[in-house]
Amino acid sequence: MPLRQDDPTISDDTALWRAIPNSQVCREDDGTERPESWALQSDDNEVSAWIATETDLEQLKARFPHFRISEFTAGQVRECRNIVARDPTEGDASHVVVCPLTGKTKAQIRKDARRLAAKVRILLE
Numbered sequence: 001m002p003l004r005q006d007d008p009t010i011s012d013d014t015a016l017w018r019a020i021p022n023s024q025v026c027r028e029d030d031g032t033e034r035p036e037s038w039a040l041q042s043d044d045n046e047v048s049a050w051i052a053t054e055t056d057l058e059q060l061k062a063r064f065p066h067f068r069i070s071e072f073t074a075g076q077v078r079e080c081r082n083i084v085a086r087d088p089t090e091g092d093a094s095h096v097v098v099c100p101l102t103g104k105t106k107a108q109i110r111k112d113a114r115r116l117a118a119k120v121r122i123l124l125e
Contacts, residue, residue, distance in 0.1 A: 048096075
């Protein structure tokens with residue numbers, strides 16, 4: 001895995017979308033939905049997302065038909081001690097990865113994923 005650097009051209013108010021499996025969405029007592037924290041973690045410490053203004057929501061939904069689309073900002077990612085790095089994939093320049101800051105322990109990564117999950121908004125279907 002290459003060492004990722006935070007991309008300063010992605011402003012804090014940039015909306016990011018992430019596809020989350022229905023099984024990783026929980027409902028709070030007040031009826032609001034949010035992702036489970038493990039929906040924002042991965043074994044390789046890189047979580048895929050897309051810059052909302054650079055992609056199409058309907059295409060993303062079609063690409064992930066049994067998933068929910070969540071939204072958060074690059075600033076929220078950074079508040080939780082993570083970075084946002086561009087990671088263009090074939091035919092998709094809007095793809096980014098969210099990664100923990102270098103040196104974080106697994107416990108810190110889990111804690112910060114819980115903090116970010118509390119900030120994430122699940123988009124209506």
